[in-house]
Ligand SMILES: NC(=O)C1=CN([C@@H]2O[C@H](COP(=O)(O)OP(=O)(O)OC[C@H]3O[C@@H](n4cnc5c(N)ncnc54)[C@H](OP(=O)(O)O)[C@@H]3O)[C@@H](O)[C@H]2O)C=CC1
């Protein structure tokens with residue numbers, strides 16, 4: 001079997017067209033969605049994602065403001081900034097780019113963001129609401145992955161989804177979203193014994209580790225759907241996933257590439273959440 005490639009960039013482009021129309025209408029009715037991105041330090045990878053977010057926002061017509069602060073920023077001044085943004089009625093979404101420098105407690109920052117502006121879906125309230133299937137902001141990468149599966153009419157209910165990686169921003173929440181869609185879910189991580197024995201049981205295999213080409217065909221059940229979340233910069237300066245694409249493509253039924261796979265969908269779902277935040281803000285008034 002040779003897999004069909006799920007191009008996240010193409011799906012992202014069509015969703016962004018729809019959002020552009022929606023934002024045009026919202027603006028005509030007096031609602032102007034606005035996202036503020038806070039970037040601390042000058043990590044090149046973070047800068048590149050942030051510029052991807054700005055580009056998407058510009059295309060859709062979402063106002064986006066980038067606040068860049070030095071890597072020496074203290075936790076207290078970041079908390080003060082968040083407080084100001086929480087109180088600013090013109091701001092609908094707040095995103096603080098992770099990871100943060102060592103002197104700043106990441107969890108304290110995430111919890112300081114008003115849950116009604118938490119377009120990343122990282123606040124414990126957002127996570128709890130997702131777990132209990134209440135309306136909330138879904139974390140962008142998991143939301144993008146489920147949207148990609150649905151775009152190909154891939155059945156999730158009753159399927160065995162195996163997640164490799166258990167981070168708070170990708171692994172854990174993607175498993176919960178798939179559980180909400182009635183998958184049977186297994187999590188693997190660095191302490192998992194005999195990883196390939198478990199990944200070979202997957203109907204849907206999600207890989208979010210951050211290790212170049214760690215998953216090849218020998219980890220994959222023939223016909224499985226393979227979603228590669230990893231973004232690794234090679235020595236040659238190119239991007240590559242956690243999955244050995246050519247090897248995996250030969251045995252799977254669907255596969256996502258890197259680049260042009262999950263990454264563009266993450267950014268797109270961030271835009272969707274920002275529009276949702278702007279609409280909810282206006283209902284409250
Ligand atoms: N495309 C996109 O939109 C996004 C891409 N990413 C990319 O996804 C990747 C993962 O990111 P993130 O979740 O933040 O990463 P983290 O580093 O936070 O988590 C990595 C996870 O992989 C597990 N792990 C590490 N080594 C192994 C191993 N040998 N076998 C099995 N599991 C292992 C870790 O286990 P343990 O918990 O035991 O330490 C951990 O749970 C990165 O490449 C990142 O750049 C991230 C966010 C969005």
Ligand SMILES: Nc1nc(=O)c2c([nH]1)NC[C@@H]1CN(c3ccc(C(=O)N[C@@H](CCC(=O)O)C(=O)O)cc3)C=[N+]21
Nearest residue numbers: 048049052096097098099120231259260261263264266
């Ligand atoms: N608060 C916060 N929210 C995040 O959503 C968040 C974060 N912090 N920290 C880092 C991770 C990583 N992440 C990516 C987003 C887009 C691409 C993406 O668009 N990648 C392109 C390539 C981009 C390039 O060329 O550099 C692609 O895969 O095709 C990748 C990774 C969001 N993250």
